[in-house]
Amino acid sequence: MRILTVVYTLIALALLLSFPEPASAHLVSTRFGELYSGLIHPLTALQHLVPWLGLGLLGGLLGNRTSRWVLLTFPLSAGAGALLAGGLPATAAIDHVNLFSFIVLGLLVALSVRLNRPTFLGLTVIFGLSHGFANGTPDLSGVPLLLYAVGVLLAAYVLIAIATAVTQLVSQRAAWGTIAIRAAGSWIVAIGLVFGGYSLTAGV
Amino acid sequence: MKPAAWIPAWIPAIAVAALAWAAPAAAHDTPIALLTLKETQPGTFVERWTYSSSLNIAAPTPVYPEHCVAEAPRVVCGELGLTGDFSFEKLGERYSAAVVRLMPLEGPKRSYTFTAAQPVITLTASGILPLSHIVAAYIPLGFEHIMLGIDHLLFVLGLMLLVSSPWMLVKTITAFTIAHSITLGLATFGVIGVPEGAVNALIALSIVILAVEVLKLRRGRAGWSATYPWVVAFGFGLLHGLGFASALTGIGLSQANLPAALLFFNIGVELGQLAFVAVVLAVAWSHRQLRAELPRWTETVAVYGTGTLATVWFYDRFGAIVAPLVT
Numbered sequence: 001m002r003i004l005t006v007v008y009t010l011i012a013l014a015l016l017l018s019f020p021e022p023a024s025a026h027l028v029s030t031r032f033g034e035l036y037s038g039l040i041h042p043l044t045a046l047q048h049l050v051p052w053l054g055l056g057l058l059g060g061l062l063g064n065r066t067s068r069w070v071l072l073t074f075p076l077s078a079g080a081g082a083l084l085a086g087g088l089p090a091t092a093a094i095d096h097v098n099l100f101s102f103i104v105l106g107l108l109v110a111l112s113v114r115l116n117r118p119t120f121l122g123l124t125v126i127f128g129l130s131h132g133f134a135n136g137t138p139d140l141s142g143v144p145l146l147l148y149a150v151g152v153l154l155a156a157y158v159l160i161a162i163a164t165a166v167t168q169l170v171s172q173r174a175a176w177g178t179i180a181i182r183a184a185g186s187w188i189v190a191i192g193l194v195f196g197g198y199s200l201t202a203g204v
Numbered sequence: 205m206k207p208a209a210w211i212p213a214w215i216p217a218i219a220v221a222a223l224a225w226a227a228p229a230a231a232h233d234t235p236i237a238l239l240t241l242k243e244t245q246p247g248t249f250v251e252r253w254t255y256s257s258s259l260n261i262a263a264p265t266p267v268y269p270e271h272c273v274a275e276a277p278r279v280v281c282g283e284l285g286l287t288g289d290f291s292f293e294k295l296g297e298r299y300s301a302a303v304v305r306l307m308p309l310e311g312p313k314r315s316y317t318f319t320a321a322q323p324v325i326t327l328t329a330s331g332i333l334p335l336s337h338i339v340a341a342y343i344p345l346g347f348e349h350i351m352l353g354i355d356h357l358l359f360v361l362g363l364m365l366l367v368s369s370p371w372m373l374v375k376t377i378t379a380f381t382i383a384h385s386i387t388l389g390l391a392t393f394g395v396i397g398v399p400e401g402a403v404n405a406l407i408a409l410s411i412v413i414l415a416v417e418v419l420k421l422r423r424g425r426a427g428w429s430a431t432y433p434w435v436v437a438f439g440f441g442l443l444h445g446l447g448f449a450s451a452l453t454g455i456g457l458s459q460a461n462l463p464a465a466l467l468f469f470n471i472g473v474e475l476g477q478l479a480f481v482a483v484v485l486a487v488a489w490s491h492r493q494l495r496a497e498l499p500r501w502t503e504t505v506a507v508y509g510t511g512t513l514a515t516v517w518f519y520d521r522f523g524a525i526v527a528p529l530v531t
Contacts, residue, residue, distance in 0.1 A: 036351065068496035158487055165490035 038082065038151020042135050043159065047098060047195065051131065052156065054105035054188045055124060056163020057181050061109065061171055066117045067164050074124040074160050079153030081132020086145040088133075097130040099199060102192020109185025112178065128156065237263045237299045242307040247285050251277040264302050265293040269327070290316070291324040300348050301341070315461065317341040319348075338464045346472020349448060350480075355407050355517065356444055357480055358510055362414035364484060365507070366421060366433045377481060379434035383441025384448055385470055391449035392466050401525045403446045408517035410440040415511030422504060448473055 042048040055074060059067040104123070108115065115123070135152050136145075170177040238254040251274075253263050268274050269288030272281040279286075292302045295318055306314040306327075316325050316333070322340040325333075350356050363380060367373045390396045414436070417429040429436045452469055491497055 064495050068494045071491075071494070071496055158483060161490040161494070162486050165493035169493055 034145070034147040035151040035154075038135070038148035038153075039155045040151075042078075042131065042152060042155045045135075046191075047199075048131050048135065049159075050188055050191055050195075051098065051101040051105055051127065052159050053163050054102070054109055054185065055127065056160050057109045057167045057184060057188075058105055058115075058120070059124075059160070059164040060167020060169075061112055061178070061181060062115065062120060064168070066115075066120055067168065069117070069121055070124050070164060071157065071161055073121050074128045075153045075157035077125045077128025078132035078135070078156040079149045081129040081134075082136035082149035082152040083132075083145065084129070085133045085136020086149075094130050094133050095199070097126070098134055099192065099196040101127045101130065102196065103189055106185050106188030106190075106192055110182050110189060111185075112182055132156075237302045238305060239263070239266060239302060240305045240307065241279065241286065243286075243309045246309060247280065247282045249279040249281065249286060251279060264295050264299055266302075266304075267291045267293060285329060287327050287329055289324055290318075290327050292318050295320055295323050300352075301345055317345070317465070319344050333461060335464065338461060339468050342465050342468035343472040343475065346448075346469040346474075347476040347479075348472075349469075350473045350476035353447070355404075355411060355514070356447065356477075358411050358514065359407070359414060359440065359444060360477060360480060361484065362411060362418060362510070363433060363437050364481065365418045366414065366430055366436070368430070372433060373481075376433045376437045377477070380437035380441040380444070381474060381477070383438040384445030384473075387442045387445030388448045388452075388470060388473075389445075389466060391446050392452045392462065396446075398446050399525075400450050401521060403443065403450070405518055405521035405525060406443055407447050408514050408521055410443060411514035412511055412518060414440075415507055415514065418507050419504065419511070422500070422507070 042052070055070065059070040105127070107113075132149075132152055136149070167181055171181055174180075240252040240254065241249040242252065243249050251266075266274070267290070268279060269281065269284075269286065269290060271284050271288065272279055272286065274280075281287075286306065290304065295302055300319065302318045304316045304318070306316070308314075316327070318325060319341050322337060322344075325337060360377070360380070363376050364373060367376050387396070391398070414429075417427060417436070420427055421430045448470075452466065
């Protein structure tokens with residue numbers, strides 16, 4: 001926990017220091033500001049929302065010692081991915097990785113695979129970066145992009161925290177819990193296959 | 205009374221403090237562009253823009269009904285008058301809302317509010333607005349106002365840290381809601397009027413006071429504010445209601461639309477407030493469930509940070525009031 005404390009404090013410090021006063025205009029001069037745009041975008045897009053829920057389900061099945069690290073790795077990776085998107089050209093490979101995340105995460109949940117911590121955290125970083133990148137936009141640069149990326153980070157943090165905790169509660173307290181969660185995993189695979197098929201035939 | 209450990213302060217405070225740092229002293233500015241259309245001859249109008257945004261950014265572009273010919277500042281609509289579909293381009297990107305105040309040669313003045321959720325309004329000769337328009341325009345406006353109002357959110361967060369049980373939280377948030385609804389209504393109907401600058405400065409001060417009370421509570425010195433947090437919520441809620449009113453009073457709504465607009469604006473504010481409270485509670489619960497909690501000193505730092513930020517806002521806003529008097 002001490003490590004988490006230090007890292008969280010550093011995050012808070014970094015966030016505070018990364019918002020110089022001139023950046024403030026962007027938050028109030030736009031409708032919800034870039035921060036709110038970043039916050040809302042992944043939560044209103046099926047291609048992000050479903051795999052993120054899948055990651056939360058997987059984390060919740062793995063127990064406290066592993067799952068709580070996802071609160072750190074996934075949001076930071078998603079935020080970093082959104083920042084990278086501002087400086088790098090868009091590539092179809094990212095969309096393919098995101099489609100792949102449906103299948104991988106859904107299967108891992110459906111089969112209730114007990115991943116070890118490094119593998120699980122590795123997946124959270126890879127998919128965090130890819131989904132964050134897909135959420136990013138090259139139209140923003142400088143501080144607005146940073147605000148947008150922080151919004152993506154916050155969305156990832158809130159969604160993963162709640163999904164992981166709810167999954168853990170359900171799997172521990174209800175006899176049918178794990179079965180229901182594994183069934184949800186199979187649904188994520190099915191959604192991924194439908195969505196992937198549609199996207200690939202549409203020329204993603 | 206034990207400190208309010210059931211909501212770890214650092215969870216929401218880190219996020220909100222980051223947001224708060226990003227927002228300027230005039231944090232709860234809801235930028236609204238006002239377009240006045242005065243009929244000078246039958247079917248001919250003259251445009252006049254007023255920007256109520258403190259940032260004074262360029263106005264959104266109006267899209268008049270097809271039969272109207274716009275050559276700024278004149279708009280010629282002919283015999284049909286200003287009727288039909290009226291909209292604004294890219295509304296929501298720079299301005300929260302645009303208000304069209306129509307001053308016909310005959311008949312009462314009318315106001316129409318456009319938002320990103322309600323970008324097109326079909327104007328009629330009678331000027332009567334359907335209830336659906338008011339609902340679609342003012343609920344998002346109220347929701348947006350509190351979401352952009354980081355200082356309001358910080359105050360609600362402070363209240364959450366002050367209470368020691370879910371039931372007390374319900375009572376406290378209810379007291380805040382009732383109080384700000386009272387002053388929001390009184391200010392919108394023009395019964396009371398308070399200078400916006402002074403209200404904003406006092407709102408910042410209310411956060412400072414609340415942060416001090418939270419710190420005292422966490423040191424085991426529970427004062428009357430921790431024992432009766434709903435009294436604090438009600439008292440300062442009256443003040444925050446005046447702040448909410450600033451978004452409505454600048455619009456210049458017609459008396460006919462005012463009651464419904466006020467009602468749905470307030471509903472939007474409440475929905476935003478409840479959404480914020482729900483997210484904070486959900487995240488706090490998640491951390492407890494996952495046993496991902498931090499030492500107490502991090503919580504203290506978060507509360508100090510929030511109080512410091514609000515103090516800076518207070519001096520900034522107070523300075524904005526005093527500066528013109530001194531120079």
